[in-house]
Amino acid sequence: MRRVRVATQYQEELPVQRPIVRAFAIHIGECTQCHRRVQGRHPRQTSEALGAAAVQLGPQTVALAVLLNKRFGLPYGKIAALLRDRFGLTVTRGGLVHAVHRAARQAQPTYETLCATVRGSPVVTADETSWRVDADLQWLWAFVTPETTAYAIQPGRGLAQAAHIIGVDYAGVLQRDGWQSYRQFTHAAHQTCLAHLLRRCRTLLLDYPAHPFVTTVKAILHAALTTRDRYLAGTISAHGLAVARGQYLERLGQLLERTPSRHLRVRRFQGHLIVEYDAIFSFLFDPTLDATNWRAEQALRPAVVTRKMCGGGNRTRRGADSQQVLASVLRTADQRGLDATDVLVTLLTARTPSVPPSLRTVPAIH
Numbered sequence: 001m002r003r004v005r006v007a008t009q010y011q012e013e014l015p016v017q018r019p020i021v022r023a024f025a026i027h028i029g030e031c032t033q034c035h036r037r038v039q040g041r042h043p044r045q046t047s048e049a050l051g052a053a054a055v056q057l058g059p060q061t062v063a064l065a066v067l068l069n070k071r072f073g074l075p076y077g078k079i080a081a082l083l084r085d086r087f088g089l090t091v092t093r094g095g096l097v098h099a100v101h102r103a104a105r106q107a108q109p110t111y112e113t114l115c116a117t118v119r120g121s122p123v124v125t126a127d128e129t130s131w132r133v134d135a136d137l138q139w140l141w142a143f144v145t146p147e148t149t150a151y152a153i154q155p156g157r158g159l160a161q162a163a164h165i166i167g168v169d170y171a172g173v174l175q176r177d178g179w180q181s182y183r184q185f186t187h188a189a190h191q192t193c194l195a196h197l198l199r200r201c202r203t204l205l206l207d208y209p210a211h212p213f214v215t216t217v218k219a220i221l222h223a224a225l226t227t228r229d230r231y232l233a234g235t236i237s238a239h240g241l242a243v244a245r246g247q248y249l250e251r252l253g254q255l256l257e258r259t260p261s262r263h264l265r266v267r268r269f270q271g272h273l274i275v276e277y278d279a280i281f282s283f284l285f286d287p288t289l290d291a292t293n294w295r296a297e298q299a300l301r302p303a304v305v306t307r308k309m310c311g312g313g314n315r316t317r318r319g320a321d322s323q324q325v326l327a328s329v330l331r332t333a334d335q336r337g338l339d340a341t342d343v344l345v346t347l348l349t350a351r352t353p354s355v356p357p358s359l360r361t362v363p364a365i366h
Contacts, residue, residue: 019089022058026050046348047102057091062099063344069100070326071302071340073309076100097319104322106347110355111325114150114332117362119166121145123289125175126166126182127296128157129304132313133320140313140324141165142299147362149299149331153313153320159184173286175293178276190279194221195292197280200269213261213270217252224248224281224291231287245284252280299331332359 027040041048046059057065061083068074068082076093083089118124124143131140131153141152143165154161159168162181166174169187176182177193201218205211227244230236236244256274260267273280283291306323307313314320329347333340338358346356 017087019061019087020058041351043349057095057099059345059348060341061089061091062103062348063341065096066100066103066326066344067330067340069096069310070306070323071330073302073306075310100326101318101322103344103348104325106350106353107325107329109353110347110359111150111328113355113360114148114328115165117148118143118145118150119170121148121172123173123175124166124170125290125293125295126162127177127293127300128162128179129300129307131303131307131320132311134314134316135312138313138320140300140303142296142303144295144299145362146295147332147335149328149335151299151303151324151328151331153324157181173282173289175290175295177293178272183275183279189282191282191289191291192276192279193291193293194225194280194283195294197221197273197276200272204266204269208263208266211261211263211266213255213258213266216255217269217273220248220252220255221280224284228283228287228291241284241287245281248281248284252277302331303327329359 022044024042024045029038030036031038039048039050044059045056046062047053047056049056065076065079065083068079069076074082076096079096080091080093083091124145126141126143128139128141131138133153133155136155138153138155139157139161141154141161141164143150143152150165152161152164154164157179159181163170163185166185168185170185171187172189173191174182174185174188175191175193177196183190198218198221201214201221204214205218208214224244227236227241227248231238231241252273256270256277260270283289314323329343330340333343336358343356343358347353
């Protein structure tokens, strides 16, 4: 046998990880004047607790637990098992719960800043989904801008709950679906979600094939979206966009004035379009607007995964509060291209709860 050549094969492997145990020598002193007790703090400490609480989880460990639970929906019991089996770190489920709650407390000012940022945005996309808190039905709301997301778990689905983040007097543009609570923001301009309308068209056409009203509505909506895309691509002018917009408004308006269909579901759809008429073509007046509420729907997807993995929601109100705070921080970090672990470590090692500079201001859009 003779050797022909030497080939190279590559293999990527995970290193075996074991916990690092740090011992902090805490200098404790007393003021000679007022006798006030003082103690030092190392930048890597996450708490100043001593005595029975002197053993703490490090910020990297807590950050990993937060990511696994709030981003990937992994229950605390499985996180504890993973830390034990993969990293040799023994921690109880309860210990993880307390650590995550503390992370949420440290992130509370950041959450309030994110809510204020969303409230001050000229355009906000909103959506909501069902959520359980201590087995009671509640709702997880998402309010999203291109750079920021704020979640809120609320006990209802009405105007008061919808206004919890952005305020009832919000005067920007609200991109949303057809839920009635959104229409009660009377100071806002509105863009209803065309994807929801087209979905209803497709569903109705399955039961009433070639129905003239539904078929025409579907054609108008598709044509409007195509016109918007052509304008953004530079193939039609602003004047052409305005002419097309007027034609779509006229065609849909005349269609909605016709005698209602004999089919109940089609009549309901026609009534919904009449109510939503002023919010259907806002994206043709301002092509920078989204024609759907896709941003908020995407923001809710991780929450839906968590809901399925963790029994429908949170077991306590405190857990729900931590959920909305930490999920908002993680989602916003992703939107801004930040390392979520670095953000969490910064929050956890701060002496007092504060807002990291990367989440304090909205990055410029290029």
